[in-house]
Amino acid sequence: MRLLIMGPPGAGKGTQAALIADHFGIPAISTGAIFRSNVARQTDLGRQIKTLMESGNYVPDEITEQIVAARLDEPDAVGGWLLDGFPRTLHQVQALDRILAASHHRLDAVISLEVDDEALVHRLLTRAEIEGRLDDNEQTIRHRMRVYREDTAPLLATYAERGLLLSIDGDGDIDEVTGRVAKSLERVPAN
Ligand code: AMP
Secondary structure (H helix, E strand, C coil), X not given: CEEEEECCCCCCHHHHHHHHHHHHCCCEEEXXXXXXXXXXXXXXXXXXXXXXXXXXXXXXXXXXXXXXXXXXXXXXXXXXXXXXXXXXCHHHHHHHHHHHHHCCCCCCEEEEEECCHHHHHHHHHHHHHHHCCCCCCHHHHHHHHHHHHHHHCCHHHHHHHCCCEEEEECXXXXXXXXXXXXXXXXXXXXX
């Protein structure tokens, strides 16, 4: 399986990605997690992107695309993967298309988690208390939601046109949402 999971910040992408990837025995690859780890380890990349991330802005496409291409080349990703938080721009969609074409693979499905805005802000403020993420404060949260709506949400139409989009109601508890995702993935034909 080669899957994407998309949705606004706070929609539960990371949680669902881990559960779905586990189910299929594929790695869940989160660009956000890779970036946060670089910031925490104060690598060159981390130092370069720290301010951008803390303000809720996107990391430049070229940097993000390089990170993803390298990660998808690792041995555990040969048989499939679930990308969480990538692509987020049209440029990244095209980069992923090229990566897939080069390896003669195709996407199986794009999971879109849908949650309304006020529920998102509430979830993110709760996560801020639990995880202490520097980009989980109300001002940055609202900014990230705006960036998502403007730059990333339009990409869903691209995947819908390709017949790959699975729109899932992301409201409710974790198991309930996982159940909905699993059910809609059952109908995805094998590539
Ligand atoms: P996430 O954990 O997916 O919410 O990502 C956290 C932050 O990492 C985002 O707000 C961006 O600053 C950065 N980031 C993650 N994925 C991408 C991406 N595909 N393109 C650009 N920036 C990204």
